[in-house]
Amino acid sequence: MDNFLLGPAEIRQLADKLDVSPTKKLGQNFLHDPNTVRMIVAAAGLEDGSGQHVIEVGPGLGSLTLALLDEAEKVTAVEIDPRLAKQLPETIAQRAPHLSNKLTIIGRDALTITADDIDNPTALVANLPYNVSVPVLLHLLETFPTITRVLVMVQAEVADRLAAQPGTKIYGVPSVKASFYGNVRKAGNIGKNVFWPAPKIDSGLVRIDCTRPYPPxxxxxxxxxxxxxxxxxxxxxxxxxxxxxxxxxxxxxxxxxxxxxxxxxxxxxxxxxxxxxxxxxx
Missing domain, CATH: 1.10.8.100 (rRNA adenine dimethylase, C-terminal domain)
Incomplete structure (x- = not known):
C-alpha cells in the first residue's frame, strides 16, 4: 500500500497546484506522514469486518483517503472546500486508479449531512476539522445508526475529554454524549510534525465501538x-x-x-x- 500514499513533497505539490493555503477557519492541517496514516487505519480496525462503508470528513488532499480506499469496500468523503473536493478524485485516479470506483465525494458541510445523503455507512474514520470536531462527531453518530466503529483524530485536549471517566476534572458533556453511543477510549497520540502546516497543538486519536446500548x-x-x-x-x-x-x-x-x-x-x-x-x- 505504501507506494501510493502521499508524503510531504506530494502534499506541497498538490497544495501549490491548487493554490491552497490551509485556512484556520476550516481547521485545515494536511497530514503528510504515511506512517501516521497507516497507524490511523490500523487503529480503526476496519479489517474486523468486510464490506465496510467508511465516512471520511475533511479528506483535504487525500492522505488518509488513499489508505482507507485500500482497506474499505466504499469511502464517502465529505469535503466543504470546493477546490479540494474537485481535486480528490484526480489524486486517487493518478495514484491508485484501481481504487477510484470505491470513492464517492460530497461537497458539503458535514453538519448539514442527512440520512438520505449517505447509504448505510458502517464506520467514521477522519482527521476531523478541529473547530467543529465534537459537533460533527455527535451529528454523524445520531444521523447514521448503522455506524459501528469510529476512529477520529481531534485536538489532544478534546480526545482526553471525549474519553474521560466520571469523577475526573475533564469529564463533561462530550464525554457523556459520546459514551451514549458505546465504548469510548483514547487510541493514540499524534505529534505536530506529521502535518503541514504544523499546528500549535498535539492531536489524539479517539476510538468508539458503537454498541448503541440505549434506544436512540x-x-x-x-x-x-x-x-x-x-x-x-x-x-x-x-x-x-x-x-x-x-x-x-x-x-x-x-x-x-x-x-x-x-x-x-x-x-x-x-x-x-x-x-x-x-x-x-x-
Whole structure:
C-alpha cells in the first residue's frame, strides 16, 4: 500500500497546484506522514469486518483517503472546500486508479449531512476539522445508526475529554454524549510534525465501538439533562437541574426516584445514571 500514499513533497505539490493555503477557519492541517496514516487505519480496525462503508470528513488532499480506499469496500468523503473536493478524485485516479470506483465525494458541510445523503455507512474514520470536531462527531453518530466503529483524530485536549471517566476534572458533556453511543477510549497520540502546516497543538486519536446500548429515541430526553447538569459545574444536581425540571424540589424528586443523590455534581454521574434519570422522569 505504501507506494501510493502521499508524503510531504506530494502534499506541497498538490497544495501549490491548487493554490491552497490551509485556512484556520476550516481547521485545515494536511497530514503528510504515511506512517501516521497507516497507524490511523490500523487503529480503526476496519479489517474486523468486510464490506465496510467508511465516512471520511475533511479528506483535504487525500492522505488518509488513499489508505482507507485500500482497506474499505466504499469511502464517502465529505469535503466543504470546493477546490479540494474537485481535486480528490484526480489524486486517487493518478495514484491508485484501481481504487477510484470505491470513492464517492460530497461537497458539503458535514453538519448539514442527512440520512438520505449517505447509504448505510458502517464506520467514521477522519482527521476531523478541529473547530467543529465534537459537533460533527455527535451529528454523524445520531444521523447514521448503522455506524459501528469510529476512529477520529481531534485536538489532544478534546480526545482526553471525549474519553474521560466520571469523577475526573475533564469529564463533561462530550464525554457523556459520546459514551451514549458505546465504548469510548483514547487510541493514540499524534505529534505536530506529521502535518503541514504544523499546528500549535498535539492531536489524539479517539476510538468508539458503537454498541448503541440505549434506544436512540432517549437521546432527546437524556442530552438536555446532560447539558443542564454541566452548565454550572460547581452546582449540585438539585440546583443545576432546577431549571430543567421546573424547580429544585422537582429536580430533587426526579433524582431521588432515579436513586441518585441530589447533592452530587454532574461530573459524578455516568451515562447510565443520566439515562436512568431521564427514564425516571417520564
Amino acid at each position: 429515541e432517549l437521546r432527546t430526553t437524556v442530552f438536555p439533562i446532560v447539558d443542564a447538569a454541566f452548565l454550572q459545574r460547581r452546582k449540585t444536581l438539585r440546583a443545576a437541574l432546577a431549571g430543567h425540571y421546573g424547580s429544585a424540589a422537582q429536580a430533587e424528586h426526579a433524582l431521588t426516584t432515579a436513586g441518585i443523590d441530589p447533592t452530587l455534581r454532574g461530573e459524578k454521574l455516568s451515562v447510565n445514571d443520566y439515562v436512568t434519570l431521564a427514564q425516571a422522569g417520564h
